[in-house]
Amino acid sequence: MSLLLVVGIAIALALDAFAVAIASSVTLGSVSPRQVFRLSFHFGLFQALMPILGWLAGLSVQSFIARWDHWAAFGLLLFTGGRAIVEALAEDGKGGERRDPTRGSSLVMLSVATSIDALAVGLSFAMLRVRVWYPSLVIGLVAATMTMVGMRIGARLGMQFGRRMEVLGGVVLIGIGVKILLQHIA
Secondary structure (H helix, E strand, C coil): CCHHHHHHHHHHHHHHHHHHHHHHHHHHCCCCHHHHHHHHHHHHHHHHHHHHHHHHHCCCCHHHHHHHHHHHHHHHHHHHHHHHHHHHHHCCCCCCCCCCCCCHHHHHHHHHHHHHHHHHHHHHHHHHCCCCHHHHHHHHHHHHHHHHHHHHHHHHHHHHHCHHHHHHHHHHHHHHHHHHHHHHHC
């Protein structure tokens, strides 16, 4: 598999992570280097591990995973986006405590939701008898890099537009979930 093809796959897989990073950092307003590292590291790690898991699963569980992966991603993104919208609308303008999407269960849910497509890519690698280690490394690095960039962009948007961008960020997360669902249903 050529480097150009691997990078193309990695960028395609990282677009969801990029969009989620923007939406997540919008809710934070200002983003610390620690938050950027946490989200970038986890998104990159999950994006790198999912193709390996898919490759290991191979053909034996492909039909089961293919039937449910899009529903899992949709549910996780719907929940996270809905929660972001509710929290943005519930703020009383006093700058109440915001939930940090780079910590705890939110971090894990977002990491899984943005990397489920990478699981399917791993299954494809198994069917094509492609060695998974090098592509997985590239996929993880590209996802981590695009997440860092997305967080910086989202933080600037959040600081400039405040609560409106938080609501939009939640809508974007839900939209990504709907897009994943529609792509797999169609």
